Amino acid sequence: MIILIVSFCKFAFSDEQQIIDMGDIEYGEYLGAECASCHHQSGASEGIPSIHGMDAEVFVALMLAYRSKDMENPVMQMIAGRLNDEQIGSLALYFSGLETPN
Amino acid sequence: MSKISRRLFNTGLAAASVSTLAFPSISLGALPRVVVIGGGAGGATAARYIAKDSNGGVDVTLVEASKRYYTCFFSNIYLGGFRNYGSIGHNYYGLAVNRGVNMVHEWAVSVDSTARKVVLGSGEHLSYDKLVISPGIDLKYDTINGYSAEVQDHMPHAWKSGTQVQLLRNQVMNMKQGGTFVMVPPPNPYRCPPGPYERVSMIAHQFKQSNPSAKIVILDPKNKFSKQGLFEAGWQKHYPGMIEWISADTHGGLKNVNASSMEFETDLDTFKADAACVVPAQRAGAIAMAAGVNNGDWCPIVPASMQSQADENIYVLGDASIAKSMPKSGFSANSQAKVAANHIRGALTGSKVFDARYSNTCWSLIAPDDDVKVGASYTGGAEAIDVESKFISQADDSSETRAANYQESIDWYNGITADMFS
Numbered sequence: 001m002i003i004l005i006v007s008f009c010k011f012a013f014s015d016e017q018q019i020i021d022m023g024d025i026e027y028g029e030y031l032g033a034e035c036a037s038c039h040h041q042s043g044a045s046e047g048i049p050s051i052h053g054m055d056a057e058v059f060v061a062l063m064l065a066y067r068s069k070d071m072e073n074p075v076m077q078m079i080a081g082r083l084n085d086e087q088i089g090s091l092a093l094y095f096s097g098l099e100t101p102n
Numbered sequence: 103m104s105k106i107s108r109r110l111f112n113t114g115l116a117a118a119s120v121s122t123l124a125f126p127s128i129s130l131g132a133l134p135r136v137v138v139i140g141g142g143a144g145g146a147t148a149a150r151y152i153a154k155d156s157n158g159g160v161d162v163t164l165v166e167a168s169k170r171y172y173t174c175f176f177s178n179i180y181l182g183g184f185r186n187y188g189s190i191g192h193n194y195y196g197l198a199v200n201r202g203v204n205m206v207h208e209w210a211v212s213v214d215s216t217a218r219k220v221v222l223g224s225g226e227h228l229s230y231d232k233l234v235i236s237p238g239i240d241l242k243y244d245t246i247n248g249y250s251a252e253v254q255d256h257m258p259h260a261w262k263s264g265t266q267v268q269l270l271r272n273q274v275m276n277m278k279q280g281g282t283f284v285m286v287p288p289p290n291p292y293r294c295p296p297g298p299y300e301r302v303s304m305i306a307h308q309f310k311q312s313n314p315s316a317k318i319v320i321l322d323p324k325n326k327f328s329k330q331g332l333f334e335a336g337w338q339k340h341y342p343g344m345i346e347w348i349s350a351d352t353h354g355g356l357k358n359v360n361a362s363s364m365e366f367e368t369d370l371d372t373f374k375a376d377a378a379c380v381v382p383a384q385r386a387g388a389i390a391m392a393a394g395v396n397n398g399d400w401c402p403i404v405p406a407s408m409q410s411q412a413d414e415n416i417y418v419l420g421d422a423s424i425a426k427s428m429p430k431s432g433f434s435a436n437s438q439a440k441v442a443a444n445h446i447r448g449a450l451t452g453s454k455v456f457d458a459r460y461s462n463t464c465w466s467l468i469a470p471d472d473d474v475k476v477g478a479s480y481t482g483g484a485e486a487i488d489v490e491s492k493f494i495s496q497a498d499d500s501s502e503t504r505a506a507n508y509q510e511s512i513d514w515y516n517g518i519t520a521d522m523f524s
Binding site: 026027029030031034036037038039040041042047048075077079081082 | 511521
């Protein structure tokens with residue numbers, strides 16, 4: 001799924017980048033605290049992946065897919081469903097700037 | 103004292119006793135001071151976020167009597183035999199060493215909100231600029247005739263984690279073959295709405311293996327409960343004939359509990375138990391009452407900040423607060439703590455304060471790889487914490503979805519405990 005979205009990104013590059021450009025990293029840090037209740041910094045086994053250090057465009061593409069319910073998971077659909085573009089861009093900026101798990 | 107040695111000292115790694123030395127707030131001079139009472143999902147998260155995000159700009163002290171904290175969430179998973187007891191225990195070294203939080207392992211006994219001081223069991227005082235009260239629940243034993251703290255080891259409530267939960271596990275394992283287990287859930291509002299029914303599921307799972315002719319009777323003071331359809335379908339599927347849920351209207355009310363004869367007297371019948379779990383009504387932890395931030399059993403808060411409606415310098419988090427539509431859960435407390443931490447830092451250091459946003463998800467394990475979830479997101483409205491959107495597992499979920507829910511819950515546990523303690 002992620003690979004498909006990454007390749008999709010190449011064609012839709014400007015949309016994701018426009019959303020990232022709307023972001024504010026300090027806002028992303030605040031909003032990102034909600035993600036940290038479930039997404040462990042060190043990455044996870046099978047259930048919940050790490051999002052630390054995730055590429056910003058991939059992050060935006062995934063959140064848009066959850067927001068439009070093209071990707072399944074009721075928790076993520078709920079979380080993404082109430083985020084506007086500025087908030088998604090802020091989160092993408094914040095998480096892409098963190099170290100990836102070892 | 104150097105920063106490192108003070109941290110080591112406060113973790114208990116150094117030999118000296120806390121009470122013989124000056125309090126950290128004195129040694130740190132002019133930094134704004136936050137005291138947090140209660141080291142659970144609300145308090146530990148608040149202490150961690152204020153310390154972490156202020157980068158040493160706020161002096162944070164966490165008052166928590168226990169040196170080892172056993173989570174209430176996932177204690178049912180332990181009861182079902184899916185985890186060992188040690189795996190739900192956590193210490194505070196990460197908060198002390200990684201975040202510079204000053205740990206004080208004592209009871210807070212009162213609050214002087216005019217002088218802004220917390221009084222500890224030792225008689226020492228801790229001064230604060232902002233106080234966070236996150237004490238969880240106390241049990242109202244006297245709401246059930248015949249039940250009391252004196253008989254709680256005979257009929258564990260196990261609604262505060264730790265030795266009570268171990269005791270309950272032992273009593274489940276040692277119940278006579280073909281015996282009857284009685285579960286008395288609490289009336290609303292209470293900590294962890296689906297908890298009593300997940301607990302029944304986990305005990306049934308254990309009985310299915312070690313005591314297959316056992317019966318479980320639920321004497322509920324309510325006429326409906328959280329995720330009822332999902333639980334009842336799961337019980338029918340995995341434990342047919344084992345579990346009988348009796349609503350308040352059906353049994354007419356629990357009149358008396360006799361801990362020595364193990365009898366539960368109702369209008370409908372007197373039920374004789376071989377083992378039991380009795381969870382009485384609840385209220386905010388005693389320190390909230392001592393601080394005067396309660397209105398009756400619980401504490402009214404400002405939805406946009408989690409500040410007490412009684413005192414703008416005090417924040418009340420988690421089970422003790424009146425968050426209305428937001429359930430009393432570890433997830434809720436963790437979420438509320440982040441809103442409060444952001445607000446407190448803003449007030450003390452001038453950092454940006456963002457709009458309050460809350461969320462909650464409760465996973466419940468019914469049987470191996472059959473896990474259901476319910477959740478919602480919330481905003482801080484003018485009058486109350488308002489639901490923004492919500493979801494619940496569906497009756498026709500695939501078995502893959504239910505199994506994935508269980509994996510998700512395990513990773514959530516790892517995530518939230520890191521978010522509290524690391």
